[in-house]
Amino acid sequence: MRTPRPEWVTALRTLEGCSDAEIRWNVEAGRWEFVMRGADGVPRSQFWGQFWRWEHGKRVKNTPDPVTGTYPYRDLDDAAMREALQNLSETYVANRHDGSGSVGREVRRRLQFNRDVLQRGWTLRGEAFADMAAERGHRLRGSPIIPVNYIGR
Numbered sequence: 015m016r017t018p019r020p021e022w023v024t025a026l027r028t029l030e031g032c033s034d035a036e037i038r039w040n041v042e043a044g045r046w047e048f049v050m051r052g053a054d055g056v057p058r059s060q061f062w063g064q065f066w067r068w069e070h071g072k073r074v075k076n077t078p079d080p081v082t083g084t085y086p087y088r089d090l091d092d093a094a095m096r097e098a099l100q101n102l103s104e105t106y107v108a109n110r111h112d113g114s115g116s117v118g119r120e121v122r123r124r125l126q127f128n129r130d131v132l133q134r135g136w137t138l139r140g141e142a143f144a145d146m147a148a149e150r151g152h153r154l155r156g157s158p159i160i161p162v163n164y165i166g167r
Contacts, residue, residue, distance in 0.1 A: 022095045029102055046090045062098065064088040
């Protein structure tokens, strides 16, 4: 039976949120299995596979097997383990290097969004008032604007 290298397990457990994660060879699936707790605390399995392939010099996403739902087999070596650790750290929900950035940046973004919404509201209300004033002016001058719905044949 295959066993993971101790340095792989140590490197995995040093990641944020993976202190009790493990790597094992799943005999039934015939693949390396990463077992980690989700945000709800329930351990879940992820199987290592070949998620990308190269075609004509471009990286293309592999499609999983329609019957099993697993990606093509890929053995776990040092390079693959570095890639798995990088992917896990990038996709971790509390990743400090992703998302909104600092709290100040997020507050400024939300304040600007609120200013933009307020400005759009003032613009729409101003245009509605201008339309109303123009229509009232036409009525006062004796030339009302009468909408006509024309249904062509």
